[in-house]
Amino acid sequence: MSPRYTLMHKDIPVLELNIDSASGVIANIGEVYSIEHIPVGTLYVNDPTKPDRGLLNKWLCGRTIPDTRPGIRETLQRLHIATSQLLTLKALGLSLSDQYWLRPAGAEITWQDVNFFTNDFSQDIGSILFRRKRSDKNVNFLSPDSTTDGRLPKQWTLKDGRRYLLKGGSGATQQEPYNEVFASELMECLHIPHVKYELATLNSYPYSICQDFISQDTELVSAYYIMQTASKPDNISAYQHYLNCCETLGVKNIPQKTEKILVLDYLIANEDRHLNNFGLVRNADTLEYLGAAPIYDNGTSLWYNKPVGLIRADDEMPAKPFADSHAAQIKLVTDFSWLDFNALSSLPEVFWTIVKGSVFIDEQRCEAICSAFNERVNQLRSIAGC
Ligand SMILES: Nc1ncnc2c1ncn2[C@@H]1O[C@H](COP(=O)(O)OP(=O)(O)O)[C@@H](O)[C@H]1O
Ligand SMILES: [Mg+2]
Numbered sequence: 001m002s003p004r005y006t007l008m009h010k011d012i013p014v015l016e017l018n019i020d021s022a023s024g025v026i027a028n029i030g031e032v033y034s035i036e037h038i039p040v041g042t043l044y045v046n047d048p049t050k051p052d053r054g055l056l057n058k059w060l061c062g063r064t065i066p067d068t069r070p071g072i073r074e075t076l077q078r079l080h081i082a083t084s085q086l087l088t089l090k091a092l093g094l095s096l097s098d099q100y101w102l103r104p105a106g107a108e109i110t111w112q113d114v115n116f117f118t119n120d121f122s123q124d125i126g127s128i129l130f131r132r133k134r135s136d137k138n139v140n141f142l143s144p145d146s147t148t149d150g151r152l153p154k155q156w157t158l159k160d161g162r163r164y165l166l167k168g169g170s171g172a173t174q175q176e177p178y179n180e181v182f183a184s185e186l187m188e189c190l191h192i193p194h195v196k197y198e199l200a201t202l203n204s205y206p207y208s209i210c211q212d213f214i215s216q217d218t219e220l221v222s223a224y225y226i227m228q229t230a231s232k233p234d235n236i237s238a239y240q241h242y243l244n245c246c247e248t249l250g251v252k253n254i255p256q257k258t259e260k261i262l263v264l265d266y267l268i269a270n271e272d273r274h275l276n277n278f279g280l281v282r283n284a285d286t287l288e289y290l291g292a293a294p295i296y297d298n299g300t301s302l303w304y305n306k307p308v309g310l311i312r313a314d315d316e317m318p319a320k321p322f323a324d325s326h327a328a329q330i331k332l333v334t335d336f337s338w339l340d341f342n343a344l345s346s347l348p349e350v351f352w353t354i355v356k357g358s359v360f361i362d363e364q365r366c367e368a369i370c371s372a373f374n375e376r377v378n379q380l381r382s383i384a385g386c
Helices: 053-061 072-078 084-090 124-129 176-189 238-248 254-268 326-332 347-355 363-384
Strands: 004-009 012-019 026-032 047-051 100-104 154-159 162-167 197-202 205-211 218-222 279-283 289-292
Touching: 012 100, 026 047, 026 053, 047 053, 053 084, 072 084, 072 124, 124 154, 162 176, 176 197, 176 205, 176 254, 176 347, 238 254, 254 289, 254 326, 254 363, 347 363
Parallel strands: none
Antiparallel strands: 004 012, 004 100, 012 026, 154 162, 162 205, 197 205, 218 279, 279 289
16 A cells, blocks of 8 residues: 655645555655755756656655664564654654655645644654653654654754754764764864754763754755756766756855865764765755755764774774765865864863763773874874965
């Protein structure tokens, strides 16, 4: 059986689709009502009058909890739900990062009735995933937690009418939340537009907490989908292709903004800047691009999963998304004149302050991270010719 849904953009019907009830996969696409409101990058590149079912399935998959998320398998089992995609459907596909949703056929509901930007949402799924909710009875599935991807444990919360994302760490060092806070302090020092992360502690574990940078009028479009808006000629690099796509879409200053991401990632040795970890923000009503998204998700960095003995400023540190190593990726940066190296001198002290009292990051680890970070600053100094 494949029940029918309408893909909605706020209250604009975009297209009809059938979704397989056993898996949550889009089985086929029906009538298209609004080609311009189709999610960015899901049309056939060679025939932009038609939605590509494969790309739409990928897009829908991007608003599900991945298999790699701690606790997801047990949660699905406990709730007798076969796949994460079905969990997404139970939340009507609504998220706090854009304005798309799936309206079941015959349901007379509007965006105003259900969106998570102006309505409260359930904490049930997030709490079950965090193992704080024991009962599976009367679970309210309407939650952005079911549509937020990423490997780390996370939960959206509401406070004083604002929406916040709480994100945990991994492994024995739980280092990612500390790194998020550090990266956001670093960007503050360098005047790079960023999402501000603060530290929170829950049951003795560290979490980062940040505000939703999307409002009911805007939406995030990740670089991956921006790069699907045109086919990439073989003779240009992925980086140039991204810049070209942004230029064609009329978005200004993207080379300068992207260079700042590359510099940040070099300094903190970020290993996971994949194409869904940065992007653009557009107005969800006019579809006009407003510019680069503030920089978010910087936790997979600073040797977060290395034992102390392997923490070193190795030039061949793996990088994403435009080169395999930071040594190669930083060569894409053409202008370092904005970079105030003196502002970076206080950052090791900032890291010490962030991890103070942590049972996860001991002094030896902190020392090793700070000295490797200083080494990276020195390496960048010589690359920038300062
Ligand atoms: N502050 C935010 N506001 C809006 N959307 C966000 C925010 N932070 C993250 N997201 C969305 O949630 C997704 C997962 O968050 P992310 O921080 O990337 O988690 P992870 O570290 O597990 O990859 C992001 O890809 C983005 O789509
Ligand atoms: Mg991410």
